[in-house]
Amino acid sequence: MNTKRRIFLKSTLAGSAIAVAVGAGLLSPRQVLAAWPKDAFEAKNIAASLKGIYNADMTTPSSDIEIKAPDIAENGAVVPVTVNAGMKGIESISLFVEQNGTPLIAVFNLAPNAIGTVSTRVKMGKTSNVVAVVKAGGTMYAGRKEVKVTIGGCGG
Amino acid sequence: MADSIKIRATLKGDVCTVKALIKHEMETGQRKDKKTGQVIPAHFIQEVNCTHNGSNVLNAAWGAAISKNPYLSIEFAGAKKGDKVSLSWVDNKGEKDSTETAIG
Numbered sequence: 001m002n003t004k005r006r007i008f009l010k011s012t013l014a015g016s017a018i019a020v021a022v023g024a025g026l027l028s029p030r031q032v033l034a035a036w037p038k039d040a041f042e043a044k045n046i047a048a049s050l051k052g053i054y055n056a057d058m059t060t061p062s063s064d065i066e067i068k069a070p071d072i073a074e075n076g077a078v079v080p081v082t083v084n085a086g087m088k089g090i091e092s093i094s095l096f097v098e099q100n101g102t103p104l105i106a107v108f109n110l111a112p113n114a115i116g117t118v119s120t121r122v123k124m125g126k127t128s129n130v131v132a133v134v135k136a137g138g139t140m141y142a143g144r145k146e147v148k149v150t151i152g153g154c155g156g
Numbered sequence: 157m158a159d160s161i162k163i164r165a166t167l168k169g170d171v172c173t174v175k176a177l178i179k180h181e182m183e184t185g186q187r188k189d190k191k192t193g194q195v196i197p198a199h200f201i202q203e204v205n206c207t208h209n210g211s212n213v214l215n216a217a218w219g220a221a222i223s224k225n226p227y228l229s230i231e232f233a234g235a236k237k238g239d240k241v242s243l244s245w246v247d248n249k250g251e252k253d254s255t256e257t258a259i260g
Contacts, residue, residue, distance in 0.1 A: 028212045036202045036248075041219040078223045097221065105221045111213040111232065115171065119229035123184070123221045 029109040030091045041104050046096050046131060049104040053094060056140045059133055062087065065143025069130050076124045076149040085116035089137035093118055098144075099128030124149045161255040165241040172235035172259050174206060176228045176243050184220040201226065203246045208232060209239050235259055 040052030050056050068082040083093055090110055096103040100123075108118045116134065124130075129144045160179040165172055178201065185198025198220055206214040213232045228243075237259055244254030 029215045036217055041217075080227075082229075100221060102219070102221070105219055107217045108230070109215040110230075111211070113232050113234045114213045115231035115233060117229075117231050119227070121223035121227050123223055 029111045029114075037107070040107075042102055043104060044102060046098060046103050046133075049096065050094070050133060050140070053104075053107055054092070054133075054135055054140060056135075059140040059142035062134070062141035062143060065132050065134055065141060067130055067132055067143055067145040069145055069147050071146075072148045072150065073124060074150060076126070076151055078121050079124050079130075079147060079149070080119070080121050081130055082119040083117065083132040083134075083143075085132070085134045085136070085141070085143075087116070087134065087136045087141065090114075090116040090134055092135040094133045094135075095120075095122070096131040096133070097122060097124050097128050098131055100125050103131075160253045161243055161245075163241070163243055163255055163257045165235075165257050165259045167235055167237055167259050170235055171231055171233050172208070172239070172241065173229065173231045174241055174243070178226045178228070178245060178253075180224070180226060180245075180247065182220060182222055182224045182226060199247065199249060201245045201247045204228065205244050206230060207240075207242045208235060 037052050040049045043049040043052060047057055064086045066084040069079060073079040083095065085093060092110065093108045095105040097105055105122050124147060127148045129146050131142060131144045134141045161176055163176045165174045180201055181199050183196055183199040187196045189196055200220040201218050204216040204218060205212060214230050239259045240256055241259060242254060242256040246252040
């Protein structure tokens, strides 16, 4: 058989195999939120939020979660936070600012091929721990880092 | 219309990094208008979705504590140059926007 034709057919097959996987929804986040989890976002403490989002109440501290954030935030309205989680099978990363009136900041549900890293900017009312909870392989892991805030960012 | 989202999708090996800057007030609903004394109503993005070639890689729920004009960066594997990445958001008033880019 003509070599060029064999290579062409082979690459077409490879492309369509991925297309089938994508079409079958195999590359979607395993945990998708149905509606905006109001109770979790209005909860006054992290435990209550976790119950609302993951129906979980226990987390295991993990050294595999790195939180990058400034030690001292000059402006509490815009605090850059990056969560890097290295464990396998990450389904979801939740971000909290412990001392905020309502600690839950955001929930990031990730597809299996997504890397366990999210970066954003958050509002902090005062000096507090920034906490990241990672759901991976059915287990809830947690990491935290203290960020000192000189001027609070909730405008209240 | 994609006016509120600036997006860049870059590639290293087969890992795509998506960086987005969204123009949005992200009003918490806790601030008072200094002149009228009235509370400024909450107006913030609640849901963000990012897809790669039509398949969802990120589904996120946000609260009002994400900073104004939100910045977001995520990464995913299995990407190739030219693949389509799209980002969309919906806020608590039902307003929405989305944009699409090719991995460069």
